[in-house]
Amino acid sequence: MTQAPVALITGASRGIGRAVAMGLAQDGYQTILVGRSRRTLEQVAETICREAAQDDDLSPLVVKLDLSDVDHVDQVLGPVIQKLGRIDVLVNNAGQYIQGSLDMSCKDLERLLRVNVTAQVAVLQTVVPMMKAQGSGHIFNVASRAGKVGFEGVGGYCASKFALAGFSESLYRELVPQGIKVTTLCPGWVNTDMGVAAGCTLDAGDIIQPEDLYKTIQWLLSLSPGACVKALVLESPKSMA
Numbered sequence: 001m002t003q004a005p006v007a008l009i010t011g012a013s014r015g016i017g018r019a020v021a022m023g024l025a026q027d028g029y030q031t032i033l034v035g036r037s038r039r040t041l042e043q044v045a046e047t048i049c050r051e052a053a054q055d056d057d058l059s060p061l062v063v064k065l066d067l068s069d070v071d072h073v074d075q076v077l078g079p080v081i082q083k084l085g086r087i088d089v090l091v092n093n094a095g096q097y098i099q100g101s102l103d104m105s106c107k108d109l110e111r112l113l114r115v116n117v118t119a120q121v122a123v124l125q126t127v128v129p130m131m132k133a134q135g136s137g138h139i140f141n142v143a144s145r146a147g148k149v150g151f152e153g154v155g156g157y158c159a160s161k162f163a164l165a166g167f168s169e170s171l172y173r174e175l176v177p178q179g180i181k182v183t184t185l186c187p188g189w190v191n192t193d194m195g196v197a198a199g200c201t202l203d204a205g206d207i208i209q210p211e212d213l214y215k216t217i218q219w220l221l222s223l224s225p226g227a228c229v230k231a232l233v234l235e236s237p238k239s240m241a
Helices: 015-026 038-051 070-084 106-134 155-178 193-197 210-222
Strands: 006-010 030-035 061-064 089-092 137-142 180-187 231-234
Touching: 006 015, 006 070, 006 106, 015 030, 015 038, 015 089, 015 210, 030 038, 030 070, 038 061, 061 070, 070 106, 089 106, 089 210, 106 137, 106 155, 106 180, 137 155, 137 210, 155 180, 155 231, 180 210, 210 231
Parallel strands: 006 030, 006 089, 030 061, 089 137, 137 180, 180 231
Antiparallel strands: none
């Protein structure tokens, strides 16, 4: 029997990560759900088992991991990846929002950079060797429109997302020749808890939905091996200032 493709999703307990995990599971992927709350991840896993009509062999794997503890990323994720023997898709989605620019404490800035950049790199350092060994894979680094455009009052967050976008572009140049696609996703306002916390005042129906990110990933995965998309910006027409 052919092994199902494997997708690892960070920040899988809610918002974009949850929507992507649900969608990929319905598409027949074995999913690895990574996040800080085991209880919430297990709820997502239960929903997938109930709604995705998967075989028991494809039940999601739940991995409790605080990605800000970068020293433990490989220690926790490495054995899971080795057990499955392959990773076809990585959705590097986990992230944090803290408001502020010059008024932000250096401690908060360091945390933003650790969660939004260093943690993503730590995950990549664990996953990419497996993709290189198999000669294939697709990495989706979820940055933000704030990784393309600087906005007033969120200099720290923008800096972290610009950094992730820059790192992703370097990886694109390095890995595409080895058969590994790298795409940076840069959504504007998304209908998530983080969007609300960041101060979005638009109606929920007027902004990007988490499922739109899954549909974007689904489309990108459907492209031929000769088609690579380096970065993609998603905007809501009511928030294009």
